[in-house]
Amino acid sequence: MITHRMYVDVLVLGSGLAGLSAAISAADEGLDVLVVSKESELKECNTFYAQGGIVFSGEGDSPDLLARDIEQAGAGVCFSDAVRLVAEEGPSLVKRYLIDDVGVEFDVSREGFDFTREGAHSIRRILHVHDETGRAIELSFLRRVTDHQRISLAAGYTAIDLITNSHNSSNPEELYRPTRVMGAYLLDSSGNVLIVFAAAVVLATGGVGNLFLNTSNPPGATGDGVAMAYRAGVPIINAHYIQFHPTVLFHRDLKRLLITEAFRGEGARLLNHSGEYFMERYSPDKKDLAPRDEVSRAIYAEMEAEGSDFVFLDARNLDVDIKDRFSNIYAKCLEVGLDITKDPIPVVPAAHYFCGGVKTDLSGATIIPGLYAVGECACNGVHGANRLASVSLLEALVFGIRAGKDIASRAKKPSKLLMSEIRDWIYPAKEEFFDPVLIESDLKYLRVLMWNYVGIVRTRKRLERAMSDIHYLKQRIEQFYKSAEVRKDIVELRNAVLVAEIITRTAYANPSSIGCHYIKTD
Incomplete structure (x- = not known):
């Protein structure tokens, strides 16, 4: 090298x-x-x-x-x-x-x-x-x-x-x-x-x-x-302050598809499994056009109350031509058998913006x-x-x-x-064996941890657990980084666990709920 x-x-x-x-x-x-x-x-x-x-x-x-x-x-x-x-x-x-x-x-x-x-x-x-x-x-x-x-x-x-x-x-x-x-x-x-x-x-x-x-x-x-x-x-x-977008498609065969907020701007409404348009209970004035943190928490509460993994976005009666106005989303949903002009869209909140x-x-x-x-x-x-x-x-x-x-x-x-006077990059004298499965597993573990403990609704106990687990994971990853062949996925994992620690530590240090940082009393 x-x-x-x-x-x-x-x-x-x-x-x-x-x-x-x-x-x-x-x-x-x-x-x-x-x-x-x-x-x-x-x-x-x-x-x-x-x-x-x-x-x-x-x-x-x-x-x-x-x-x-x-x-x-x-x-x-x-x-x-x-x-x-x-x-x-x-x-x-x-x-x-x-x-x-x-x-x-x-x-x-x-x-x-x-x-x-x-x-x-x-x-x-x-x-x-x-x-x-x-x-x-x-x-x-x-x-x-x-x-x-x-x-x-x-x-x-x-x-x-x-x-x-x-x-x-x-x-x-x-x-x-x-x-x-x-x-x-x-x-x-x-x-x-x-x-x-x-x-x-x-x-x-x-x-x-x-x-x-x-x-x-x-x-x-x-x-x-x-x-x-x-x-x-x-x-x-x-x-x-991690903003969770209220509406990402919930489907096993199509991940990360954002259902743009413009749907609700054009009149689409959120619907629970009981057939109720529920946002009026959470935001009587703005309803489905409330700020994203409020809508995400409302969906989270409905999912928790019903024991479900998603709610629905009803876009069946909009005044716009969905096939034209939302052509990309319409086409992608149709590929997995979902016609959003006829069927409510299953949606779930997801991490969206930092x-x-x-x-x-x-x-x-x-x-x-x-x-x-x-x-x-x-x-x-x-x-x-x-x-x-x-x-x-x-x-x-x-x-x-x-x-x-x-x-x-x-x-x-x-x-x-x-x-x-700037030093060349120092390559390890004896590189540790690289196993991509371990890298992928560590990142998945971190993502699940962050979702469960540092997600839409946080508690002090969840954040304490997250800080402990992330600290251990970070130490292990940092040690591996110093002895392994430098690779893109290792660099990303090293960065991800450090930023996760920063987010969690900052969330724990701010006990008051503001905006998209929501702390629930344990």
Whole structure:
């Protein structure tokens, strides 16, 4: 095994909307950018699977109204400066980048854009492309960055860890100097490690959904950016706020299929096994359009009361053409014998969005010079304790653009001497035998543990049990990581158990129920 070295101005870890926005913004300012994805295809990210849409500006809308909706959904825990920034800058950036620049063809009606509405929004203001909005945005952005002369793309490279002068220099004096990020160790598909030096590293690695048994996220959502930032010394905040989407399809042959909240925006209603539309009992005013945490807990309570594994979403009498408006979901359900125009849809809540993350300022910068975080792995205060539907893509675009511009204005290239002092990757002298079954088993155990003890409804006893079990698992995994051949699945497992520990510890330290963090008295 060998270690290669290279330099770029900006290294972006992650190829979703947040990472690509940062890449375009920095490249437009004249910087050379490398965008890296650990997946074999760059499109494989949470953005690609986003269904509902992206917030724009509807009839009678205003920044004040949007900001109010975001802060109400966020349960009073939002950072008002960040919310105001997104509400004021967001729609114009959607127009400039998504509509005018990359040419996303959002659905239209005779009156103009076909706006939809989702839970906790005051009005219709969400742009969509049928029920595959994220797919359209991701593919359009990828075409744009592929054509950019200053942007290089690399799939199949796993970020093992960040490189800092404090942790990775062979010069002992660097330990006493201010910490700065200098790049990252990347693992290629052949097992070789590449050192990529950079003036700035952007973490755009997505969320933590795959830490839970039931999730809407793709398998790669293992909290990698959060774990790397934590090991580098960056604060992780609001980690206890895990948003569970109320409606993911419950079917043994079709996993992780999100049933977008836009169904309820168009009038679909939740139904229990007794045939009752039950949301009026839990939220008399907003009913099925209550914030996601309230709807998820209501479904959980119904399942618990009835002893069932799911409830139903009734979309049989909508005023829209389901086969057109929700064409992707309709087709996928039909493949497993479910006609959602005739039959209620079996649904269950699932881990969906991480409202916490790497602490950043309003330009995506962390406390460590050279390190930025954008998108779901970052926490800038927009989402507070509970994300408002379809704001995530807007926030990713706004902060990605801001991060790229901030990097261009102040990032500094590490000196040749400093780079020469960074150690090569150390391969174990005698590698421990690798058994993929053990890795898969440990991850599955962690996901079940997190679902049962750190899920929709938490108790002090459950969290105590989770902390004990995760601590033991983490020690064992860390020991194995140090002696085993470095591989993508081992890196992901190491990151996942660390982030699980952070989430659980933070949840235990916050005994009051707020937003999507719900503590039930033992």
